[in-house]
Amino acid sequence: MSERGTLAGAGAARDPLLSVQDLQKHFPVTKGLLKRQVGAVKAVDGISFDVFKGETFGLVGESGCGKTTTGRLITRLVEPTGGKIVFEGHDITHMPQGRMRPLRRDVQMIFQDPYSSLNPRHTVGAIVGAPFRIQGIKTEQGTKKAVQEILEMVGLNPEHYNRYPHEFSGGQRQRIGIARTLALKPKLIIADEPVSALDVSIQAQVVNLLEDLQNELDLTYVVIAHDLSVVRHISDRVAVMYLGKIVELADRKSLYEAPMHPYTNALLSAVPIPDVKRRKERDRIRLLGDAPSPLNPPPACRFHTRCWKAQEVCSKVEPPLLALASGHQVACHFPENAPAGGAATGAEPADGNGTQGEAAPGEGATTSS
Known part of the structure; x- marks a missing residue:
């Protein structure tokens, strides 16, 4: 995996692999x-x-x-209401499902629940080999040999080919x-809570596996998670969502060391700290x-009811x-941790115009040690 944070600046000089624009x-x-x-869930x-x-x-x-x-929209498992999804310039x-089939070789998804995402009636060989059959891909040494090589790549015994999912632990199922996701050598993988259903010790193994595979196969990940500790370990850049909106986006170092949105600060304050002394000193x-x-989000800033x-401006101007x-x-x-002279200094609208400034704390949250 590349050094964390270096890709954020480098990205400005090259075209993105995936571009999501005003997606709804x-x-x-x-x-x-x-x-x-009678309404719509936004x-x-x-x-x-x-x-x-990368x-x-x-x-x-x-x-x-x-x-x-968002992950299911990117993979086109769900049809967007509006906006645009551009992959490799396309x-x-x-795009009609018939034309999407070849694209699915390049965009794959790791699902959250390793128990429900695997068909219990199929063997491991049938599950991992399914992409080859669906895409009509023939391998030189046969599908079985290709599947066994992939199993070995992810840390499983090739002899597990004929076993069923119920014979494995949660980590092994993941x-x-x-x-299965790696079978067709995709360029982009959407990992939806890939470790949330696993024990802590197994989580570390799976995260390390994902990093090793990224280095070996030159993969690009979109990792969806609510565990900010996992995201901090594995991500180059991080976007924070609240009620269907992105409220903050930055490289990993900037976001974790100097978060600017109050919601991001609240999320980070809940991350467990092993050091007892630091934990007691933290607000x-x-x-x-x-x-x-x-279904009925607050007007303007959607976080203002809890901030x-x-x-007053927060409830009137988005x-x-x-x-x-x-x-x-x-x-x-x-925003908090704003640059000297106010957050508006050197700021340009990412998707519109607006004003920013400093304010004294109001109601909507409490702090405690």
Whole structure:
């Protein structure tokens, strides 16, 4: 894996492997026998980001913020409501399924649950070999030999070829899922919570495996997770989502050492710290109340109902995602850790215009040690 943070600056000089532009997914809510639409769940509501070849792009946020839906949109497992998805310069937003089949060799997905993502009636050989059959790909030494080589690559015994998923542990099942993903040598892998269902000790093994595979096969990852410790270890750049919007995007070092959006600060304050002394000295930010429903999100800044820095402007004007001179992007009227002279210094709208400044803390959250 490349050195963390170096790809963020280098990306400006080259074309992205994946470009997501104002992507939207609204799930209709219907009522009555006639299925009349009475609303929409705005799972993803206008997000934009680029992913460059060879990097790991992290996507984090609370449950229900739209992370998984974003991953399924990128892989076209879900049809977008609006926006654009560009892969290797080709617009695949509404590409017909027939034309998508060859593309699926290059874009694969690791699913969150290693138990439900594997067919219990199929052997490991049939599961990992399925991509070869579906794509009609013949290998020189035969499919069985190719599958066994992939199994060995992910740390499994080639003799497991004829076993069934129920004969394996959770970590081994996730390795089987990874092996299936690698079968066609993809260029981009969407990893949806790849270690959340595993024990802590097994998580480290799977994360290290993903890093080793990236170095060996020149892979590009989009890692979707709610565990910020895992994301910090594996990612080059990180985007933070809240209620279908990206509120902050930066390289790993900048985001973890100097987070600017209050929501990002709240998430990072909840990350466990092994050092007892440091843990006691740290201020824990406790957000009041549950996250609002994406069926009826708050107006303007969607975080203002839980933000301790919110003022009147936050409920009336939506803050755009502004790009600072450093490349750090934040969507907040009153960001923290702002550059000297205010956050607007050296800032340009990433997707619109807006103003930023400093404010005294208000209501919406509490801090405790």
